[in-house]
Amino acid sequence: MLNPEVAAFLQDGQDIRVATCNTRLGPVGHRVVAAVVDPDGRHVTAFVPAGSASAVLENLQDNPNVAMSFGRPSDDRTCQVKGRFIASRPATEDERGVIEGQLMGLGRQLGMLAIPMEVFSGWPHWPAVAFRVEVNAVFDQTPGPGAGAPLR
């Protein structure tokens, strides 16, 4: 489903957001601090800070549909992954290194835009909860007239 190039992009330290939907069809957004793609390219594990994980989980238990946007600040390349929630669990200590590595990558991107990291010092990343998602579709969401085209 996710080709190797797209999978590498998703794990390269992007600005990641997740959208879920509550029972009243109200869409809700949260920040994702890192993502890992399974080798088969069919599953993504998204790490959400523990402080907002319960709200994400509450929605996903009612409606398992999920959308995740991966944006690279330096050139606005953006991909959107859509799928279904499978399960959640607390992130492990081993995964903390992955999270912090991806956040460092994002920090470098933001630094290129002259945005000081101090601005984001109030954004928690640990502890985190891992959400496993089965991928249904992936789209090129880079802004422009062709945004929304499926990626293969």
Next chain:
Amino acid sequence: MSGPGLHTLSSCFQGVLPATFYTASADGIPNVAYLSHVDYVDQGHVALSFQFFNKSRRNIAENPYASVIVIDPDTGQAWSLRIRYLHSETTGPVFERMNLRIEAIASYSGLKGIFKLLAADIYEVLSLDPAPDMGAAPTLVPRVATAPADALFTMHALQDLATRMHMAESLDQLVDSILAGLEEVFGFTHAIVALTTDEPGVLATVASRGYPETGAGAEARFGEGIIGLVAEAQKPIRISGLFRATLYAHAVRRHAQQQGVHEFARSIPLPGLAQPESQLGIPLLVRGELIGVLCIESETPYRFHEEDKTSIEVLGSYLAIAIQNMQLLERSDSGVGRPTRRQDAPLRQPPTRRPRHRSSRPPRVGHGRSAITLPTSACSWTAST
């Protein structure tokens, strides 16, 4: 609506850090997208830029409930707005304000006609809450906490600049002292004053401050770049996070090329700094007549806050009258006599002096990355009176 007032979040609506927009289809499939602009309308409403037909737009047609997350670049605090779509506007002050900002960015990127605003979508704000996982940086202080001190400072600053206007004895001295005052009082180190010329649709720079060369005489055409757009619309334009905004526009350009679009408008170089991050352009108007544009810029991504814009607009209204009075005086001194009201047209001619910067090579509007060389004729005019 719950939470603090929307008016306290003006910093969030400058596009320095991108907003994200969350929608859902009627069958409950969510979607997330970046937005180029979210604008404050009033205490209960925001406007979202509609630039491309996309999934978000289709979802809103099915399900008007959405949410948007905006980030305060001063503090890092993100805010989640639960919103409901009401209607779209293609005319009116909200549309025009958003459109001018987008047009300025498009003109710098050669994307006029492609990177454009199709509509300003108006949403009712149902609730406003701090995003729990995107809190304020503990070391950064919200600007609202300093508001009373800012108001007093602004009054004193405007008083200082008004005194400079009263003391000026020539047009040169007037514009130079105001540009110096903008630096000394407000800390705005880079500024340009361009005035209308006898050539319709063309402004010429009469003074600048903070640049290696004065650029006096350099031209800006109506509708091109921030100076030309401010002149054409006769409305102020404020752009923050310009580098990020132009990157976004370039992403659109690349995508358009991939879609088979290969003809783009001419890219209009930025007016002064090689890498400006913030720009504020104010029309200089007297009784509805444009006499020029005051443009200030900075390499800081979010330099001009709402109160700065208001202060500079007030300054601009006084400066416009002062410039026009000085032009009248200088014409009178040169023997032309006092123009009657019927003779208003000559006031739109260039100032009665030669540009001060006269070197052996043509002046440049910009430097470094965005520098352009203007034709020699751009700086060789002398106003006939």
